[in-house]
Amino acid sequence: MEVAMPVNRSAKFHEERRYGMPLDHDPRTPFERDRDRILYSSAFRRLAGVTQVAAVRELHLLHNRLTHSLKVAQVGRRIAQYLCMKHSDFAENVPGGPIGFPDIVESAGLAHDIGHPPFGHTAEAVLQTKMSKYGGFEGNAQTFRAITKLAVHAHVDHGLNLTRASLNGVLKYPRYKGEEKSDSADLQWPYRQKGSKWGVYESEQHDFDFAREGEEVAGRRSLAAVLMDWADDISYVAHDLYDYFRGGLMPLHLLHNECSSEFMDFARSRRGKDGYDRFDEDAFSQQYTELKRIMPDRKWRDTRDDRKILDRFQHDLLNLFRFAITPVEVDGNWELNIDDVAEYQVEVIKELTFFYVIMRPGLAMVQHGQKKIIACLFDDLMEMFSSHRNGRVEPNHPVPALLDDIYDRMVKHEQISGFSRSDENRRARSVCDFVCALTEDQAINLYERITGNSVTQGSIFGTWF
Structure with a gap:
């Protein structure tokens, strides 16, 4: 395109x-x-x-x-x-x-x-x-x-x-x-x-x-x-695929002889939800077949030869994608042309990631718990911050200094820019900014401090599934 x-x-x-x-x-x-x-x-x-x-x-x-x-x-x-x-x-x-x-x-x-x-x-x-x-x-x-x-x-x-x-x-x-x-x-x-x-x-x-x-x-x-967007997709499909194969989540070595009908039906159903225009199902199927030919053909055992084979596969993918873009001058303006073959190959790997990794019950269970942590943090911080700003802060409900600072600087910036919003809106945006400034360990630690509950970081590799 x-x-x-x-x-x-x-x-x-x-x-x-x-x-x-x-x-x-x-x-x-x-x-x-x-x-x-x-x-x-x-x-x-x-x-x-x-x-x-x-x-x-x-x-x-x-x-x-x-x-x-x-x-x-x-x-x-x-x-x-x-x-x-x-x-x-x-x-x-x-x-x-x-x-x-x-x-x-x-x-x-x-x-x-x-x-x-x-x-x-x-x-x-x-x-x-x-x-x-x-x-x-x-x-x-x-x-x-x-x-x-x-x-x-x-x-x-x-x-x-x-x-x-x-x-x-x-x-x-x-x-x-x-x-x-x-x-x-x-x-x-x-x-x-x-x-x-x-x-x-x-x-x-x-x-x-x-x-x-x-x-x-x-x-x-x-x-x-x-x-940047193209490089983001390249990194996602080439480097993350490396992780999934090594972790045993994506059986690349089995795809050579695997019947693809279940995967194709899955990918087609997702495109139906997203409303893709100008999408060629035959081209998608063809590039899935092409990609299978260069995928590793042996199970991962973490040997030096395994790593060399996987590195070679990743190198081949990177070369396929990074050289698939060319500039073209049209009516005095420069445009970029990204090869359709590369676009379909990237789409194939994205769908394989959803099929084998993102839709796994183990990941879904971990994400269910993570959603509860973020929801609890947002609600409790909103309540604590509202009390704090109204002068009703309780001794056992201290507000993080960074959250206070985000709010105060927001007021200052909005006075300069002329942007106007309600104080409730401002508190919500401050809490959102604060949550987005946390690492995952910090989020878990803050959740434990606020609720008194202890959290063990979940793994998508749990065998009890």
Whole structure:
């Protein structure tokens, strides 16, 4: 599919920051500084304690959100470098040019999951329900809020103060809640141009307008965001597949001779729910057959040869996907063309992950408990915080200092920006921000302190199923 890029603007335009920068003699480019301040932020470091799919304290060595983000950044950077090296005309017309553009894409990859709460999408579903009457919740919108408001940097009082280009690169879904429905007629699988969700809160309007200035099509991703999204999918299907096979969750070695009808019916039923347009079932089936030919053909026993075979398979996947994207100039604008074969292969692996891993009873049981933890934290913190703010705080109900600080800074920011909301709405958003700043161990520990209940971190590998 093709993704259009906005008309190129001056280098200074893309390098601008919302709040300016102090004069100094730092030899780094503005985009190198973006990359470094994300990497060194506590908001990024927290991702080591946040799940990717399985819990971060599993006995098996699995990817967490930190290692996932590092690999998304690396894959995205290498694709950007490759495109700039192979296509000089294209390289001279991207934000940051051939030197800065890879830094922009890498920064977007590093930052893309910063706003995701403990327990990943499990907690996100709970917070979507809890925040439904307070402006909603979405992990990507929380990421944009984190880097523009909540994350800490020594020289600014508002987030990380990234450049316009880096902020725009992080916007995976550059529109407000409800706007994704207004342009749904334009959305066709695989959604690379706009995505199918929303990704910014109304409270970040000024930051959003700054990041999107100069974009000619509302809701369309920047070029860096397209590459970040593609790198995110590549990392998800290549690196996480590595975990699932080693952990015995996905029997890749058996797929060569396995009847595929059950899997195909499962995948088709999920597409029916999601309403995929422009989807070719025959192409999906064909690429499933093609992928089976390169999958490991022996059971995992954790030998050196097993690791070499799996590394070779992962290497083959990465090469299939990262070289499947090419720039094309159309009517004076540059567009990206992602090969349909690669798109279908990525979709096959995503569906295999749902079929063998995400729909497992063991994972569902763990996630059921995680939902209860997040729901309890939100409700109890809301009650405690409301009493605290009304001067009725009880000695045995102390409010975390960070929660108080988030609220106070929210009041300050809204006085400056002119954004208005009720105090109840403000308390709810503060609690949501606080929960999203926790690691999974911190969430469990706080839950135990509030409720007096002891929690054992669950495992999806429990044999009692």
